[in-house]
Amino acid sequence: MVHVLSEIRRVLAPDGILIDLRPLADNWRVEVVSLREVKRTGRVEDLPEQINGDVASNETMLDVEKRGWFKREQEELFPFFYSWDTPSEMEEFVDDDWKDFVGLAEDTRQATRSAWAVADADGRVRVRVEVMIARWRKAITNLENVE
Amino acid sequence: MSLQKDPDRREIKFLHKFVDLTDKRVLEIGCGEGRLTWQYAARTRQTTAADLDVNALRVARMDNPSDLEDKIYFTCANSEYLPFAKEKFDIAILAWSL
Numbered sequence: 201m202v203h204v205l206s207e208i209r210r211v212l213a214p215d216g217i218l219i220d221l222r223p224l225a226d227n228w229r230v231e232v233v234s235l236r237e238v239k240r241t242g243r244v245e246d247l248p249e250q251i252n253g254d255v256a257s258n259e260t261m262l263d264v265e266k267r268g269w270f271k272r273e274q275e276e277l278f279p280f281f282y283s284w285d286t287p288s289e290m291e292e293f294v295d296d297d298w299k300d301f302v303g304l305a306e307d308t309r310q311a312t313r314s315a316w317a318v319a320d321a322d323g324r325v326r327v328r329v330e331v332m333i334a335r336w337r338k339a340i341t342n343l344e345n346v347e
Numbered sequence: 348m349s350l351q352k353d354p355d356r357r358e359i360k361f362l363h364k365f366v367d368l369t370d371k372r373v374l375e376i377g378c379g380e381g382r383l384t385w386q387y388a389a390r391t392r393q394t395t396a397a398d399l400d401v402n403a404l405r406v407a408r409m410d411n412p413s414d415l416e417d418k419i420y421f422t423c424a425n426s427e428y429l430p431f432a433k434e435k436f437d438i439a440i441l442a443w444s445l
Contacts, residue, residue, distance in 0.1 A: 203376065211431045211433065213436065219366055219438065221440070222441070222443050222444070222445055223443065230403075261445075278357050281355065335365045
């Protein structure tokens with residue numbers, strides 16, 4: 201991963217900006233939502249690959265900051281929603297597309313189906329993914345200052 | 348499938364809050380099918396959108412809006428060996444790809 205940051209640094213102009221945008225493991229919330237209400241029905245379960253991936257990415261950014269390649273300027277978290285018409289579509293997506301990263305316990309599946317079944321006609325199912333955005337500025341190293 | 352990703356468009360709002368892309372040379376790494384790319388590329392000088400997934404890139408090229416054809420260059424590239432000259436971009440976006 202450090203090599204990726206090295207390449208980005210190379211192709212960035214002096215004073216260039218790097219935006220790091222990525223989801224963070226946080227046992228994302230599962231909800232049934234309609235115009236009238238939001239009902240929480242459980243959380244997904246983070247799998248080791250998801251957690252280890254976050255740790256590795258964070259360590260990489262700390263590493264490049266220590267090397268003086270980039271300087272962190274701003275960071276924030278925001279919710280990013282994945283939304284489906286029905287619980288079964290949500291379950292299919294989680295089981296297929298996210299199978300390496302998160303799991304969905306049976307009690308959460310049941311609670312979501314039950315809540316959706318009695319929700320208003322516009323009821324949908326969604327997962328609230330926690331996303332981080334950070335702005336980094338390309339730093340001039342001491343060696344470059346000398347040059 | 349009825350999947351909607353980010354129906355409130357929070358991601359693009361935060362991106363604009365964090366960086367001014369106007370008339371900038373932008374490199375997006377991990378563009379996938381171009382979901383985020385299309386939302387900001389119009390205001391850039393030039394956007395290079397890279398991914399290793401050739402199937403996703405095929406979709407991105409097919410669905411690329413005609414008014415953005417001159418703005419976006421989709422390319423298959425390994426982020427560990429970026430095939431671009433030194434200091435070519437003003438802004439790099441790691442889009443869900445670190």
